[in-house]
Amino acid sequence: MSSAPLPVQLYPKTCPAQFSCPSCHYSAQVVFHDPEAFAEDEPIGGRNRWMQEAALEQAQQKLTRRAEQALPLVPCPTCGFVQSSALRKAYLRAALPLVAMVPVVLPTLTMLFGVIATPSRMMSALLALIVTLLLSLTVVLWGKQRLVTEARRAVRFDRAPTPRNPS
């Protein structure tokens, strides 16, 4: 009935990754630090070894995916190149919450402007549209900035890059 106590497994917080610059072909081994990890070590729950192993593997896969998303947002330490496609993807990811936000905010604002300003239906709809657009823009710009900052903080280079032209 009773089994040997399970060894304590901790959630992985870091994973190794390979940084490679498509512009100057600089490449380095980096360590990705999960920005969403808790400061404290978090043990993996689970009633048996199999469940623990599965949870660990899932956590590792998630970490690897996050590292893959973060790495292209980090400027190359030797030439400073950042992939514009990665930045575009960051904009898209930042825009994702709008799918849930706009259908709620737009009718609410239209109604609100209709109540407080009551110039006309058209006018309040237009006002609501403008405010929603500005709000969306803020969400996207802020979100993209957050993604970029987070990515740059999460990726650590093992050592300082050696400059290509020492002077």
Ligand SMILES: [Zn+2]
């Ligand atoms: Zn480079």
